[in-house]
Amino acid sequence: MELVLIQILNGLQYGLLIFLAASGLTLVFGILGIINLSHGSFYMLGAYLSLTLTSWFGDIFLALAAGIPIAFAFGAAIEWLFIRHLYNRDHLQQVLLTFGLILVFNELQRILWGTQPHSVPIPAYLSASIQLSDTLSYPVYRLAVGAICILLALAMMLVIQKTRIGQMIRAGESNREMVEALGIDTRILFRFVFAAGVALAAAAGIVAAPIESVYPGIGERVLIISFVVVVIGGIGSIKGALVGALLIGLADAFGKVFLPQLASVVVYALMAAVLVTRPAGLFGRA
Amino acid sequence: MNAAATAEDTAAPVLQADAVNAYYGQSHILRNVSIRVMPHEAVSLMGRNGMGKTTLLRTLMGLLRPRSGAIRLRGADMTGERASAVARAGIAFVPEDRGVFPNLTVEENLTFAARPGRDARADWTLERVYGLFPRLAERRSNWGNQLSGGEQKMLAIGRALMTNPEIILLDEATEGLAPKVRDEIWATLRLITEAGIASIVVDKNLDDLFELAHRHMVIVKGEIVFDGPTAALRADEALIHRHLGV
Numbered sequence: 001m002e003l004v005l006i007q008i009l010n011g012l013q014y015g016l017l018i019f020l021a022a023s024g025l026t027l028v029f030g031i032l033g034i035i036n037l038s039h040g041s042f043y044m045l046g047a048y049l050s051l052t053l054t055s056w057f058g059d060i061f062l063a064l065a066a067g068i069p070i071a072f073a074f075g076a077a078i079e080w081l082f083i084r085h086l087y088n089r090d091h092l093q094q095v096l097l098t099f100g101l102i103l104v105f106n107e108l109q110r111i112l113w114g115t116q117p118h119s120v121p122i123p124a125y126l127s128a129s130i131q132l133s134d135t136l137s138y139p140v141y142r143l144a145v146g147a148i149c150i151l152l153a154l155a156m157m158l159v160i161q162k163t164r165i166g167q168m169i170r171a172g173e174s175n176r177e178m179v180e181a182l183g184i185d186t187r188i189l190f191r192f193v194f195a196a197g198v199a200l201a202a203a204a205g206i207v208a209a210p211i212e213s214v215y216p217g218i219g220e221r222v223l224i225i226s227f228v229v230v231v232i233g234g235i236g237s238i239k240g241a242l243v244g245a246l247l248i249g250l251a252d253a254f255g256k257v258f259l260p261q262l263a264s265v266v267v268y269a270l271m272a273a274v275l276v277t278r279p280a281g282l283f284g285r286a
Numbered sequence: 287m288n289a290a291a292t293a294e295d296t297a298a299p300v301l302q303a304d305a306v307n308a309y310y311g312q313s314h315i316l317r318n319v320s321i322r323v324m325p326h327e328a329v330s331l332m333g334r335n336g337m338g339k340t341t342l343l344r345t346l347m348g349l350l351r352p353r354s355g356a357i358r359l360r361g362a363d364m365t366g367e368r369a370s371a372v373a374r375a376g377i378a379f380v381p382e383d384r385g386v387f388p389n390l391t392v393e394e395n396l397t398f399a400a401r402p403g404r405d406a407r408a409d410w411t412l413e414r415v416y417g418l419f420p421r422l423a424e425r426r427s428n429w430g431n432q433l434s435g436g437e438q439k440m441l442a443i444g445r446a447l448m449t450n451p452e453i454i455l456l457d458e459a460t461e462g463l464a465p466k467v468r469d470e471i472w473a474t475l476r477l478i479t480e481a482g483i484a485s486i487v488v489d490k491n492l493d494d495l496f497e498l499a500h501r502h503m504v505i506v507k508g509e510i511v512f513d514g515p516t517a518a519l520r521a522d523e524a525l526i527h528r529h530l531g532v
Contacts, residue, residue: 063440164397164398167397167398170389171390175385175387177349178381178385181369181370181381181385183369183373183374183399183401236368
């Protein structure tokens with residue numbers, strides 16, 4: 001029973017993390033129409049920002065507070081330099097350019113931080129574990145990560161549902177041209193959406209760094225799982241990304257424990273099952 | 287005529303296009319189109335399908351960049367500007383498909399792009415638009431895709447008004463709507479004209495256009511072949527028969 005509880009907690013916490021990473025991917029795909037293969041690199045950016053900023057400030061939460069605006073500015077710059085040239089081009093060109101960006105980001109990572117894996121310290125005040133039973137305990141930091149992810153997800157949903165910029169984002173999802181014809185400069189809107197997606201992925205990378213350590217190639221794993229989430233949830237759907245990410249998180253956690261030989265294929269089997277029954281994803285518009 | 291109109295207001299056109307040529311890919315759609323719309327004036331744009339009516343409206347709106355020619359709004363050069371800049375300068379667009387955002391509520395559709403117009407004038411408020419279209423007020427919390435075609439058209443017109451424009455471009459104002467709803471739309475367009483907003487209105491119903499607008503343009507294969515008052519168009523039965531299919 002405790003094992004099940006632990007796996008639920010692990011699954012939810014992992015699911016929330018990949019939700020943050022995948023939400024930017026699905027927004028950029030759904031609104032900007034861009035297949036961004038380099039999205040995982042922004043998670044990696046977050047992980048390495050976590051490493052550097054935590055060593056500067058001595059606390060992961062200060063690193064998070066500083067890292068989010070840095071990642072947002074970085075995302076805006078990348079959109080301006082590269083992504084905006086892709087809006088009217090086909091998917092092949094998008095894939096080529098953003099794949100090229102992965103190579104560039106990975107090389108920059110090697111130059112700046114080297115190839116050694118690093119660990120990021122958990123702050124002392126969160127290093128304890130909660131005793132779940134006589135034999136099982138659960139680290140407080142993991143619970144804190146879950147809480148941060150929930151807060152960020154709620155903040156994002158609040159922005160999308162309740163603010164004018166959120167309304168513009170939703171409108172852009174269904175009819176970009178009409179948004180433009182109503183006087184909203186979609187260049188700026190798209191830059192904001194892209195940068196926000198980068199900031200969310202980086203935020204996931206920052207808070208995850210103490211749990212999973214920081215190493216080269218960390219972004220690629222996240223990229224692939226994020227695409228799985230987008231496919232399961234439906235392109236452009238934030239709600240879908242949340243449900244998809246939690247499903248993936250739980251499938252992954254339980255798969256590792258109960259089907260260890262098949263653990264690596266469980267999430268893809270889930271994706272295949274969703275594609276067969278609902279080709280547009282759980283919340284996608286066919 | 288709006289009492290607030292000044293002499294300067296009425297002397298110069300609010301919207302003017304000079305020798306505009308526009309293409310879709312290799313196809314030459316608009317050929318040396320020159321038009322002008324005076325302040326507070328409703329002008330109709332007629333022509334059979336595929337003659338370039340929508341392309342002209344899209345070009346005026348900045349959604350299609352003309353290859354040559356000039357477009358001016360109150361004398362300011364708008365040629366080649368982005369649609370968002372054109373919209374902010376005072377042109378509003380109601381497309382044939384209405385462009386209602388399905389995943390926004392009626393009220394969100396109306397307010398998210400609302401802004402004051404020229405001289406910070408904000409004549410059109412949510413209350414005034416709801417006054418004009420009480421059905422939208424009843425359905426303010428509904429999603430855009432829960433509306434009937436007529437309600438969507440009303441919403442698109444209301445949304446255009448909320449940007450406090452100088453001129454509204456209306457594509458297929460009443461196409462596909464029930465007769466009762468059509469009457470409602472025409473009555474609203476007359477009210478909008480009385481309120482001093484200029485317009486270019488595309489529709490197939492000549493009688494209603496004659497009632498709304500005093501000047502009419504007929505476009506054939508991308509060229510304006512007629513531009514004149516109602517009486518002159520009515521008198522030209524051959525033109526009406528040949529190019530408007532009546």
